[in-house]
Amino acid sequence: MVAGTNSRERGRGDGVSDAVVVARGVGKVFGTDTDRVEALRGIDLQIARGEFISLIGPSGCGKSTLLRLIGDLLQPSAGELVVNGKPPRQARLDRDYGIVFQQPTLLDWRTVRANVELPLEIMGVAREERAARAEEMLALVQLAEFADHHPWQLSGGMQQRVAIARALGFRPALLLMDEPFGALDEMTRELMQQELLRIWTETETTVVFVTHSIPEAVFLSTRVVVMSPRPGRISAVIDVPLAHPRDVETRESDDYYRLITEVREALRRGETGEGRR
Amino acid sequence: MTPRDPTERDVELLESHETDIFAGFEGDIPGEPGRLETWIRAYGPAAAAFVVVLALWEILTRALDIETFLLPKPSEILDRFITNAPIIWGHGFRTLVEALGGFVIGGTLAVAMAFATVRWAAIREGLLPFAIAANTMPIIALAPIANNWFNVTSPLSKMAVVSVIVFFPVMINTTRGLFEVDPGELDLLRSMAATPREVLRHVRIPNALPYFFSALKVASTLSIIGAIVAEYFGGPQDVLGQYILNRANLFQFPDAWAAILVASILGIAFYVLIVLVERLAMPWHVSLRATEGG
Ligand SMILES: Nc1ncnc2c1ncn2[C@@H]1O[C@H](COP(=O)(O)OP(=O)(O)OP(=O)(O)O)[C@@H](O)[C@H]1O
Numbered sequence: 001m002v003a004g005t006n007s008r009e010r011g012r013g014d015g016v017s018d019a020v021v022v023a024r025g026v027g028k029v030f031g032t033d034t035d036r037v038e039a040l041r042g043i044d045l046q047i048a049r050g051e052f053i054s055l056i057g058p059s060g061c062g063k064s065t066l067l068r069l070i071g072d073l074l075q076p077s078a079g080e081l082v083v084n085g086k087p088p089r090q091a092r093l094d095r096d097y098g099i100v101f102q103q104p105t106l107l108d109w110r111t112v113r114a115n116v117e118l119p120l121e122i123m124g125v126a127r128e129e130r131a132a133r134a135e136e137m138l139a140l141v142q143l144a145e146f147a148d149h150h151p152w153q154l155s156g157g158m159q160q161r162v163a164i165a166r167a168l169g170f171r172p173a174l175l176l177m178d179e180p181f182g183a184l185d186e187m188t189r190e191l192m193q194q195e196l197l198r199i200w201t202e203t204e205t206t207v208v209f210v211t212h213s214i215p216e217a218v219f220l221s222t223r224v225v226v227m228s229p230r231p232g233r234i235s236a237v238i239d240v241p242l243a244h245p246r247d248v249e250t251r252e253s254d255d256y257y258r259l260i261t262e263v264r265e266a267l268r269r270g271e272t273g274e275g276r277r
Numbered sequence: 278m279t280p281r282d283p284t285e286r287d288v289e290l291l292e293s294h295e296t297d298i299f300a301g302f303e304g305d306i307p308g309e310p311g312r313l314e315t316w317i318r319a320y321g322p323a324a325a326a327f328v329v330v331l332a333l334w335e336i337l338t339r340a341l342d343i344e345t346f347l348l349p350k351p352s353e354i355l356d357r358f359i360t361n362a363p364i365i366w367g368h369g370f371r372t373l374v375e376a377l378g379g380f381v382i383g384g385t386l387a388v389a390m391a392f393a394t395v396r397w398a399a400i401r402e403g404l405l406p407f408a409i410a411a412n413t414m415p416i417i418a419l420a421p422i423a424n425n426w427f428n429v430t431s432p433l434s435k436m437a438v439v440s441v442i443v444f445f446p447v448m449i450n451t452t453r454g455l456f457e458v459d460p461g462e463l464d465l466l467r468s469m470a471a472t473p474r475e476v477l478r479h480v481r482i483p484n485a486l487p488y489f490f491s492a493l494k495v496a497s498t499l500s501i502i503g504a505i506v507a508e509y510f511g512g513p514q515d516v517l518g519q520y521i522l523n524r525a526n527l528f529q530f531p532d533a534w535a536a537i538l539v540a541s542i543l544g545i546a547f548y549v550l551i552v553l554v555e556r557l558a559m560p561w562h563v564s565l566r567a568t569e570g571g
Pocket residue numbers: 030031037038039058059060061062063064065066102232
């Protein structure tokens with residue numbers, strides 16, 4: 001497949017009205033005066049509807065913190081956030097986003113199926129509909145035959161896939177994913193990446209995806225946001241103009257390698273402090 | 278939103294009271310292959326030890342010619358246990374009713390109070406420290422007093438003692454279980470915009486169940502002890518406590534021992550009942566999971 005054909009003009013919308021996430025000067029400080037950690041400083045970011053954004057950066061640079069701020073699981077210490085055109089709190093109350101945490105966070109007392117159904121149950125979706133969607137999502141993450149197991153009977157990677165199924169199940173407008181594929185083997189990982197891209201293509205979902213893997217970030221994203229630590233900030237934003245749909249050939253293309261190098265260098269610059277603003 | 282409550286150490290202490298003798302019940306998985314073998318491996322050593330102790334007891338009391346009022350022979354106790362069965366089991370039944378009544382009353386109040394601590398922070402902050410303090414006291418010492426809170430001839434007086442004994446461990450442990458929730462799970466529910474009631478139902482209550490049952494197991498044993506001790510301080514004669522007291526005063530020690538045996542059997546049966554309910558209530562729990570080699 002020749003790069004450029006079949007390409008989809010997604011995301012990259014300019015209007016703020018079209019933005020799913022807007023961050024203006026967002027900062028986050030943890031702790032007290034004596035024992036304070038500045039996790040994030042001056043985050044300016046605009047994510048358009050339909051984009052696939054990866055956050056990449058060294059451990060402790062505030063990727064999870066940024067995700068949690070968007071999800072209204074933390075309050076910013078400075079700046080302003082708008083999610084789906086609303087304050088983050090309202091977006092959360094409207095169930096505008098689904099989140100996959102860095103830990104699977106499955107409820108031990110529920111079967112795999114019941115875990116996937118939990119958000120639907122809380123949203124008041126009818127029983128048959130819940131069952132059907134759970135089935136569909138579990139098939140998607142290739143865990144259909146484990147539906148009646150309990151989470152502790154699954155491996156770490158399988159648990160993480162259940163968490164992904166749970167977040168996808170209610171078809172949120174925004175997907176926040178914190179290193180969702182970190183615990184997967186290489187083959188499953190590529191498969192899940194492909195599936196995620198398919199879902200992203202088929203639905204109008206916007207994805208904010210945290211990863212430590214440069215190839216993964218490049219393969220999946222429309223833009224890669226490179227972060228640097230102490231305090232956490234955005235040191236570079238790299239466009240990824242690879243054509244869609246992306247597949248094995250994408251992974252072998254020259255553009256792909258060029259972009260990987262570009263991200264790697266941005267990361268290195270961020271760490272040595274050259275990229276500081 | 279979820280302050281760690283200061284009960285942890287106290288309840289750990291409480292849990293350490295738990296006897297280990299029934300650990301085998303929790304390790305056994307119904308329906309696993311080689312079930313008989315698993316059972317033998319789980320209970321065989323305990324059964325063998327029991328038989329050996331009884332045999333030694335019999336042999337030594339005979340060989341050393343130990344006086345019956347010091348320590349009767351197992352055979353004598355067994356004899357009284359069989360011939361007096363209708364009387365001592367009748368007494369046992371009435372004592373059990375007192376224990377169960379107090380257990381249900383104390384347990385219900387404890388759970389209600391634990392839920393109240395979730396709903397109203399003032400209760401948690403105001404009353405919990407006192408509950409913890411009360412739990413460290415030997416509440417059984419209250420028996421002669423609590424025995425008089427109600428008509429001493431009524432079973433209610435014994436139930437009052439038992440319910441006070443049961444209340445504190447169950448309340449403290451359940452409260453702890455309702456609060457010691459994985460913060461990640463709270464975040465998850467928050468991300469779904471779950472109401473406090475849904476958080477309670479989907480996270481806090483299931484999380485509290487193991488704590489609750491752990492306290493119930495302790496309380497089941499305590500409730501029988503509490504009822505008998507309360508009976509020592511007066512009331513109707515047709516109960517185990519009074520029977521043990523009277524027989525001992527009359528130097529009828531094998532009779533007293535036979536009644537103690539009944540009390541033990543009741544205590545064990547009560548404990549096992551709770552273990553069974555626990556299994557039904559939370560089949561997911563760690564203690565019930567399949568482990569290598571049973
Ligand atoms: N609840 C908290 N209280 C205090 N400090 C925190 C808290 N959460 C995060 N931090 C601090 O904020 C910084 C950023 O943490 P964060 O978890 O966002 O990093 P991360 O980029 O996700 O790292 P990793 O890649 O290892 O997951 C770290 O220095 C961390 O110590």
